Amino acid sequence: MRVIISPAKKMKTDTDFLGSRQLPRFLDESKMLLTLVKKLNYEEAKALWKCNDAITELNLERLRIMDLTRQVTPALFAYEGLQYQHIAPGVFEQQELEYLEEHLRILSGFYGVLRPFDGVVPYRLEMQAKLEGPDFHSLYQFWNRKLAEELASESSCILNLASKEYSKCISPYLSRETRFITCVFGQCVNDNVVEKGTLAKMARGEMVRYMAERQIDSVEEIKAFNRLRFRFDEERSTELTYVFIQE
Template identity: 55%
Template sequence: MKILISPAKKMRTDTDTLSPQALPAFLPETERLLSALRSLSRQELKQLWRCSDAITDLNVERLARMELGKGLTPALLSYQGIQYQYMAPGVFETGQFTYLQEHLRILSGFYGMLRPFDGVTPYRLEMQARLSVNGCPDLYAFWGDRLARALAGEAGLVVDLASQEYSRAVLPHLPPSVEVLTCTFGELRKDGRVVEKGTLCKMARGQMVRWMAERGVRRSEELKDFQDLGYRYDAAHSGHDHYVFLKEKEGF
């Protein structure tokens, strides 16, 4: 079983807490992306990143001094978004880190797909960015089926906890032999629709990864027991390949 999650825009460097165990598997592709980014002007980068002047300046500086093999941070500790705050890897025990290294995969526009202890450096490149590389109009075309082929070689079951922006870089390319289970964390509207809210979803995804690591979850059926942050598995809205967790109205 492999668990897919998205990265986070906010990143940090931490070379003291834990050491990386390896370099990312798709480092040659990352080197080509780095070269493509460095060929762009500051204004082109700002348009690509769709960010403020301050964030543009920070990441232009990062590009200028970026080294893909030095001063690296384990990916799991480098990302700092809401999902990772609720995952709280900084307080995991050794056995939980071992579980995540085996089962968790982080999708990335820049690195492709990461194991938790792959060494990374802070970058800015979302999967949906329209960066033209090697004749490919965007990153979805650039990565093609590479990530899916690597994942299919590792897993017969994929638990999809990634956003659609990232999961669409992998799921459409997986062979039928790989079972995909998508998890939705939403609220039930009066018209019967299940609606997800961005921040709450990120919190729940991170919390579920933590919960799985604490319990050593290895089978899809076990996920039905998840009951954190006010969410409960809802059989009426779920199916074999889609588990829906509804938030109780009274909150956490």
């Protein structure tokens, strides 16, 4: 089983806590994207990143000095978003970290697919960013089947805890032999399941943590997940969609 999650916009560099074990598998592709982004002027970069002047200036400075092989941080510790706060890898013991290194994969518009201890540098490039190159008009087109094929080569069962922005770079390319299960974390509103972004991020992080603590190796075991007052809803779930409702 492989578990996929989204990255976070906010990142940090921390080379003192735990070292990376390897560089990302698609580093050559990342170098190609870096070359393209470095060619953008200020206004083009700001439009690509959809951010304010302060964040634009920060990321342009990052680009100026960016070296993808030096001063790298393990991916699991580099991202600082809400989901990663709820994973809380900083307090894991070695057994839990080894579980995540084997089972967890982080999708990235810049790096493709990351293992938790792949060394990364802070960047800003969302999967839906409108970056064009010689042979592609979007990052979805750039990555094409590569990410799905990489995941499918590792496991025939993928647990999707990623946002739609990221999961849709995987799902269209999987064969019928690969089981692709999506988790929905929602609330009942007028008998409809409503998924709220902030709460879903928290729940996805808690699910990753739950799985690591229990060393889960069968996807059916996650049905017992009960954090943040979520419970598995058998009636609303299907073979490929696991629905968790907050009580």
